[in-house]
Amino acid sequence: MKYIHNNHPLPSGSSFTIGDERFGSNWLAKATPEMLTERGITIAPAPPPRPAESERFYYITKDGDNYVVTPKPLDMLKRMMTANTNRAAHSLLAGSDYMVVKQQEIGVGVLPQWTDYRTAVREESNRITAAVEAATDVAGLEAIKSNYPRNPDELAEEARREAEIEAAKLEND
Numbered sequence: 001m002k003y004i005h006n007n008h009p010l011p012s013g014s015s016f017t018i019g020d021e022r023f024g025s026n027w028l029a030k031a032t033p034e035m036l037t038e039r040g041i042t043i044a045p046a047p048p049p050r051p052a053e054s055e056r057f058y059y060i061t062k063d064g065d066n067y068v069v070t071p072k073p074l075d076m077l078k079r080m081m082t083a084n085t086n087r088a089a090h091s092l093l094a095g096s097d098y099m100v101v102k103q104q105e106i107g108v109g110v111l112p113q114w115t116d117y118r119t120a121v122r123e124e125s126n127r128i129t130a131a132v133e134a135a136t137d138v139a140g141l142e143a144i145k146s147n148y149p150r151n152p153d154e155l156a157e158e159a160r161r162e163a164e165i166e167a168a169k170l171e172n173d
Contacts, residue, residue, distance in 0.1 A: 002044035089125035
């Protein structure tokens with residue numbers, strides 16, 4: 001808490017003087033509301049909470065005790081989101097690129113679940129990019145959420161774990 005006397009903050013955790021009266025370092029912490037009022041000490045209002053807007057989309061600065069929220073330039077945000085989308089798709093596809101190379105080099109087929117996964121990643125990336133391009137304001141960009149698929153290895157591992165859990169339950173019954 002911040003304490004005020006005659007529009008000046010009082011030091012918290014330090015001794016201080018008002019007129020001829022001296023106060024110890026813990027006096028404010030122990031003082032009752034009546035003791036504070038008798039000496040003209042008030043409790044400063046709590047500062048406003050930090051705005052909920054995302055710093056990803058807005059500049060948030062402080063002007064005195066208030067926050068100022070300013071949208072970032074739309075064209076800059078669009079470039080950033082497009083680049084991030086491209087990086088995400090690249091990262092998701094990189095783990096299975098060797099399968100495509102192997103298919104082209106020696107003719108070993110790519111499993112259909114991996115082909116479907118790679119297609120779904122590209123489609124999601126294209127959907128996000130189109131939504132970013134179509135957005136006319138920052139709120140439109142904020143509304144865009146990604147929904148990339150999980151790769152077949154992750155899905156298989158999850159199914160394996162669930163089967164183990166189910167088997168353990170049956171074994172314990």
